[in-house]
Amino acid sequence: MTDDLLDRLRAADPAADGPSAPLALTDRARVTTARRRRAGARAAGVAGGGSALAAIAVAAALVPAGGDGGLAVADVVARAAEATDLPAERIVLTRSEVDVTTHEGPQLHEAKTTWIRVGADGEPVTVRSVITEASGEGVRAGIDEVSRTKEGRQVIEQLDTQSNELRTIVGTQVPSVVSKAHGLLERARAGDGRVRLGEETTYAGRRALPLAVAGVDTPPTEGERRVLYLDAETYAPLALTVHSAGDDVDGKPYTYDLVERVIEHRVLPDTAENRARLELRAPVGG
Amino acid sequence: MTPSRDSPARWALYERHLPAIRAYALRRVEPDAVDDVVAETFAIAWRKLPRVDDPLPWLYGVARKVVHGHRRSHARRGALLRRVASRTAPDAAAPDHAERVGHADPELARALASLSELEREAICLVAWEGLSGADAARAAGCSENAFNVRLSRARAHLRARLTAPSVLELSA
Numbered sequence: 001m002t003d004d005l006l007d008r009l010r011a012a013d014p015a016a017d018g019p020s021a022p023l024a025l026t027d028r029a030r031v032t033t034a035r036r037r038r039a040g041a042r043a044a045g046v047a048g049g050g051s052a053l054a055a056i057a058v059a060a061a062l063v064p065a066g067g068d069g070g071l072a073v074a075d076v077v078a079r080a081a082e083a084t085d086l087p088a089e090r091i092v093l094t095r096s097e098v099d100v101t102t103h104e105g106p107q108l109h110e111a112k113t114t115w116i117r118v119g120a121d122g123e124p125v126t127v128r129s130v131i132t133e134a135s136g137e138g139v140r141a142g143i144d145e146v147s148r149t150k151e152g153r154q155v156i157e158q159l160d161t162q163s164n165e166l167r168t169i170v171g172t173q174v175p176s177v178v179s180k181a182h183g184l185l186e187r188a189r190a191g192d193g194r195v196r197l198g199e200e201t202t203y204a205g206r207r208a209l210p211l212a213v214a215g216v217d218t219p220p221t222e223g224e225r226r227v228l229y230l231d232a233e234t235y236a237p238l239a240l241t242v243h244s245a246g247d248d249v250d251g252k253p254y255t256y257d258l259v260e261r262v263i264e265h266r267v268l269p270d271t272a273e274n275r276a277r278l279e280l281r282a283p284v285g286g
Numbered sequence: 287m288t289p290s291r292d293s294p295a296r297w298a299l300y301e302r303h304l305p306a307i308r309a310y311a312l313r314r315v316e317p318d319a320v321d322d323v324v325a326e327t328f329a330i331a332w333r334k335l336p337r338v339d340d341p342l343p344w345l346y347g348v349a350r351k352v353v354h355g356h357r358r359s360h361a362r363r364g365a366l367l368r369r370v371a372s373r374t375a376p377d378a379a380a381p382d383h384a385e386r387v388g389h390a391d392p393e394l395a396r397a398l399a400s401l402s403e404l405e406r407e408a409i410c411l412v413a414w415e416g417l418s419g420a421d422a423a424r425a426a427g428c429s430e431n432a433f434n435v436r437l438s439r440a441r442a443h444l445r446a447r448l449t450a451p452s453v454l455e456l457s458a
């Protein structure tokens with residue numbers, strides 16, 4: 001990336017006139033000393049006291065993914081909120097799947113592809129979603145929807161590709177599970193509801209951080225547990241799960257499990273070719 | 287290939303990446319703290335280096351945390367000094383990117399100081415460390431998407447601060 005802003009920063013590089021090649025042997029001695037000090041701190045179980053040891057403890061607690069040390073839940077929420085934020089002047093592609101299972105067995109399956117064209121202000125300009133697979137009550141494959149502002153109103157143009165019926169609905173759609181996750185995380189960041197960070201686990205073969213959320217966007221429901229699984233390295237959402245169990249109105253026990261998984265999440269340049277993907281009837285694959 | 291924990295391989299890693307980590311530290315802390323920051327970074331890397339082809343972005347990430355810890359220590363010492371000697375204690379805050387730039391380009395330094403710490407680090411990783419978006423995201427400890435968001439905000443804010451008329455110009 002070259003431009004006048006970066007050129008100006010480079011011209012002011014504090015290291016440009018820095019010391020010439022460091023005295024490697026002297027610096028090796030410092031590394032050895034630091035290693036011994038850290039080993040001593042680990043052996044003594046020292047967690048603070050003295051500026052040098054305090055700095056070591058802080059550094060050890062904040063080692064990036066790939067090393068030891070955990071993060072506070074507030075840090076995880078902040079990082080995940082950033083990871084799910086919409087990048088300005090880009091097109092975001094998400095493929096996701098939803099499965100609902102109850103005590104009676106599988107109820108619903110849906111696969112969806114969503115494109116979001118993001119404006120210069122970081123807000124969605126156009127959203128297109130296509131249901132590519134569906135089975136179960138109330139869902140059908142082939143529903144193609146585009147949300148945009150038309151004559152000052154937010155509208156959804158919905159095309160049923162099986163019947164070729166086109167209709168316009170006033171309203172907006174929640175674009176994808178990633179958008180849902182971002183909404184939850186931003187509200188949690190603002191202090192809404194309760195968020196609890198669980199121990200690192202594995203989800204879909206990836207290291208994952210489970211974030212249990214309650215009462216963030218809806219009042220907490222007894223017997224319900226919502227967990228957002230985040231990639232332990234990138235903090236991007238892997239899945240949003242809802243589990244609830246209890247007795248139904250007839251006093252019979254029930255369970256309900258919803259799993260919404262992110263299959264693919266990509267940022268595309270805002271080109272004419274990619275903008276064409278947000279038109280009804282445009283090809284879904286590729 | 288990631289060196290095993292045996293000393294020659296680790297020292298080879300040290301020699302290869304020392305200039306980059308040293309420059310990183312020099313850009314962010316006062317000169318007499320650079321050696322300590324570099325030593326702590328490689329001391330951590332000795333035990334925790336992940337198995338990756340290019341460890342430099344990860345090393346930058348460790349250095350970032352060490353610099354952060356150093357600045358917090360300075361802030362705590364400064365606060366303690368101010369409590370102990372309320373009238374004459376010097377401000378012991380550690381310099382950051384903006385202050386290190388101050389001598390070369392005061393206007394840029396003021397603009398840089400107005401960014402958030404995350405925005406400053408994002409634009410400096412690209413401008414000074416010359417990292418790609420993917421590597422800078424690894425160094426910053428965030429997803430590439432999150433990094434791109436930070437970088438675009440940093441560029442927009444910095445450009446706005448640099449093109450806004452200064453107070454002196456307005457009052458002239």
